[in-house]
Amino acid sequence: MASITVPLGGAQTGEHPRPKLRVSDFLRWSVDHKIIGVQYMVTALFFFIVGGTLAMLVRWELLTPNLDVAQTGSQYNTLFSVHALVMIFLWIIPMFAGFGNYVVPLQLGAKDMAFPWLNAFAFWLIPPAGLLLLGSMLVGAPEAGWTNYPPLSTLYAGDGQTLAALALHLLGISSILGAINFIVTIKNMRPEGMGWWQMPLFCWAILATSIIVVMATPFLAGALTLLILDRVGGTSFFDANNGGDPLLWQNVFWFYSHPAVYIMVLPGMGVLSDVLSVHSRKSIFGYKMIALSSMGIAIIGFTVWAHHMFTSLQPQLRVPFMITSMIIAVPTGIKVFSWLGTLWGGKIRFTSAMLFALGFLSMFVIGGISGVMLAVIPFDIHVHDTYFVVSHLHFVLFGGSVFAIYSGLYHWYPKITGRLLNERLGKIHFALTYVSFFFTFFPMHIAGMLGMPRRVAYYLPEYTGINTLISLSSFVLGISTFIILYNLVASLRNGKVAGANPWRALTLEWATTSPPPVTNFIGDPVPFPDPYGYGTPDAQGYLDNVDKQFGVGEVEMVPRPSVPAPQPSGD
Secondary structure, three states, rough: OOOOOOOOOOOOOOOOOOOOOOOOHHHOOOOOOHHHHHHHHHHHHHHHHHHHHHHHHHHHOOOOOOOOOOOHHHHHHHHHHHHHHHHHHHHHHHHHHHHHHHHHHHHHOOOOOOHHHHHHHHHOOOOHHHHHHHHHHHOOOOOOOOOOOOOOOOOOOHHHHHHHHHHHHHHHHHHHHHHHHHHHHHHOOOOOOOOOOOOOOOHHHHHHHHHHHHHHHHHHHHHHHHHHHHHOOOOOOOOOOOOOHHHHHHHHHHHHHHHHHHHHHHHHHHHHHHHHHHHHOHHHHHHHHHHHHHHHHHHHHHHHHHHOOOOOOHHHHHHHHHHHHOHHHHHHHHHHHHHHHHHHOOOOOHHHHHHHHHHHHHHHHHHHHHHHHHOEEEEEEEEHEEEEHHHHHHHHHHHHHHHHHHHHHHHHHHHHHOOOEEEEEEOOOHHHHHHHHHHHHHHHHHHHOOOOOOOOOOOOOOHHHHHHHHHHHHHHHHHHHHHHHHHHHHHHHHHHEEEOOOOOOOHHHHOOOOOOOOOOOOOOOOOOOOOOOOOOHHHHHHHHHHHHOEEEOOOOOOOOOOOOOOOOOOO
């Protein structure tokens, strides 16, 4: 592998001015993937605040066994139902779409996404869908949880249930359009010198996620269409009294929604692969296995949906779905051991991005273990619809997805804004989040095994102590969120100037200014042959050349390796 000694884009060596962005640029229609990516992320953060507020109300309600916040059980049903829909469809999925929009073209050395106009259209479906979902609370809010099981969602819900279904339709269209764009971009817009096995693992994760979206989301669209027809068209697809079948909804819904768990997790795994390698200065262990395991998860994820239905499934069908539910833990295990192999012997720097990546690793393993437990038929039947399931879900989607989002924000914020987030605040944010998250959701395992049902506002007095602990911890978790929100805003003006490549990373998004120019690169970017090949003379030459061409910031987050002084000759 020859070292790269020419300027990366053939441009003249020297500092290049950083583009100046205005707030107005992000409040209008744009086909620039970078602006669209930020629009996705800011919109998702807004809905994160909304969904988090609803979660705080839920936990306030559960401080005592009686109704305190909600006036009726229906109002409580509304709180947790809308909370779940917002967090899944308006926070985690759009946030990862924002990362993908901003980072994927840069990592591929492309000037934009394959279909820029379609990219903008996909984003602008989200704000009206979000308003429609929140507006549903004003006209007979949805009360059937995020799963929307009939007959709760057909016979016992107000008009808001219809509005929520329409909102999910819009969000599904947005996801499909975005996924098509990602697939075409990744397949067709890689630069010369970047084959499939030289592509960053974040791109592999987005590709696998997009395949799931394209294959699974139409099933959700079909189920929602039947639900709307039952509600407003007089049909009876899910009405057992008129020849329908409520289990039809469960089969079609979970055929989408279990793969949808990986829509929310796979991008986070891609973030983890990049962050762990960069911040441990170590080449990825098992690159091809991590990439292929993402594709394996995308395929096997379509074979496990019925494990959500063990209590209603025919007994002879339970065992095959139990087996597939256990098999899907294998590609996830490959990733976990590969990440541990990456860390082993690395020069680990405990930056905020790295801390949240390690937090993901530890919490997601706990969620994976409880997931394997739920794949076992007798145990699943015992804890079905208890708080054990709530705990498992949040260890995967908060301990996994949200920790990965935080890690990605600390890692890529310098590229997006040209400024570094405050590391001291970042470490405080991590400590509060990690501890309060654990004491919020781990005790739910115990409550569930003791028999406390989920989705209830009233509960037996013997569960008061454990619910008090959970609620108080959740309030600390909610407060911790304001640290990163403050850090994101304050660092826009006061953060230290980052330079082009503060982490001295080898992937292409760092081989340009921060933030990048409109065309992303100055000239044609030259990818390094191994995006994770740290610790070699060729890699050091490449990184030094990036610094030489684009300059460094106010502080180097990763010190340059020391060069030994030349020894005097013996002559």
